[in-house]
Amino acid sequence: MNSIKHFKICAFALLLTLLSNTVHAQISNDISHEEALKVLLTEKKAEKLGVLENIAVIDAGANLKAFIRMDGSFIGSIDIAIKKAKTARYFNMASGDLGKISQPGGIVYNIELSNGGLITFPGGVPIKDENGTIIGAIGVSGGTIEEDHDIATVGTNAILQ
């Protein structure tokens, strides 16, 4: 009887381990295109708010995964949305947080000149999976920097729902 109980615990432990394997296989460490599409649909939120946005999603390797430009939004925001997303992944922080320390006198002044051009005002945010692992980033451009950052944050949460 004791050995049977032991066996059950053992089997349960095995099951847990296998499950943990399965979960890992599902989430991987890179954003999927299904998840990226979910993030793009954040534009519905922007539509409701009446903000015209460009939304870029990049993967863990900082390569473009998905993009949408809302009708009537700035053409110049295509590149800015992509660069905000890359900036957020390059340094694993919100683009605006980097901007706080890249000002004249800041500890990384003019860091924007690296990596083919960074954008360090708000609107870029890393995307994390449910374990907190960074699997990509979103960049939003077209509204005010507050609107851009807010919609980027909505986007990062989209894949957790």
Added chain:
Amino acid sequence: MNSIKHFKICAFALLLTLLSNTVHAQISNDISHEEALKVLLTEKKAEKLGVLENIAVIDAGANLKAFIRMDGSFIGSIDIAIKKAKTARYFNMASGDLGKISQPGGIVYNIELSNGGLITFPGGVPIKDENGTIIGAIGVSGGTIEEDHDIATVGTNAILQ
């Protein structure tokens, strides 16, 4: 009599201007982001065929409108999909058609070196509205050139349904 002639010329000029305005109104038609999302969903077709694609949609002004990269598809195809779409809109023809005349000895040899780099093999196709007006272009990269072209054609038809 002279004044009548003057009037006729004036009326003709006015007509020309109005016509030119109408033509302009047609040309100014542009793919909407809703339509661009429909085009992106062509990836469902690629999924069924088991082809891993990058799909780019640009507008009438040749600026990026929407993009999706399927999981596991070539990273190098991001830029190629976008360049195929631009090539198709820059010259209002399928990218592969331009490639036929850009070979050594061809009438537009090495045209690929213009515009920051063109891609002139198949996979880029102009997108037309129901009146046949070009409102953008699609670029597909990741499969064989035949698969890329076929899926691009499916994409161009997506907005007509």
Added chain:
Amino acid sequence: MNSIKHFKICAFALLLTLLSNTVHAQISNDISHEEALKVLLTEKKAEKLGVLENIAVIDAGANLKAFIRMDGSFIGSIDIAIKKAKTARYFNMASGDLGKISQPGGIVYNIELSNGGLITFPGGVPIKDENGTIIGAIGVSGGTIEEDHDIATVGTNAILQ
């Protein structure tokens, strides 16, 4: 007694699963810097052969992971080694294989103009882990294209030993 035997089998299965987890944690789907250093040391092989090489290693996201330039090797080979590695990862094939179909009349003629410049002659090879998953790529430049390709192949095998 039977249950004890059962328990042992169960424990063994658990151990195997845990080990497989550990192995996974070590290899992940991205080349580690320890592995990249092993690949760099392929230059010892080049030294023996009397070939002066530049060796670049990139990760699964096509971002630079490690690099070494042998004394006296071509300065112009820095960029070529890096571009060969990126080309191999961008399209998951040896750079020379892409070059075979990018010639005039080939199905991807002038593909070299994409992605900021590709190098499609031999010397770039994807790096795979023991499961065959691509975890990065190596690019070698400085010798003949045969020497470059051979040393790149030695490099890809270095992490499996």
Added chain:
Amino acid sequence: MNSIKHFKICAFALLLTLLSNTVHAQISNDISHEEALKVLLTEKKAEKLGVLENIAVIDAGANLKAFIRMDGSFIGSIDIAIKKAKTARYFNMASGDLGKISQPGGIVYNIELSNGGLITFPGGVPIKDENGTIIGAIGVSGGTIEEDHDIATVGTNAILQ
């Protein structure tokens, strides 16, 4: 007497020429790839400190000689580490020293815009041989600017041991 004066001038000119030759011979000294690998291994020091760094080594001609990116370190630090090393060699001073005079109002304001982009915060340090001749530079990026500078300094000393 006049001829003696003439001789003295002539001898002095000869001496100057010889000296200038000697100086030139020293300057032409260049970091070897063996030394560059020693510098790269500074990452062991970073590992002990728990800092995730990118380490770049360039030669006397400011061309990339060796590079390593530690697992988990910023992707955006690849370019910054290389640019810090180049900045240190371009002006033969620690990158942070240049940054002190490139701020708004500084004597070389916005010098970062030259040479394809400089990085003028700390982490780039010239590498000298035992005679004090500059033979290359190291650039470190990924930690705080203090950590980057400290590890760069450890790196420059590595070849002297």
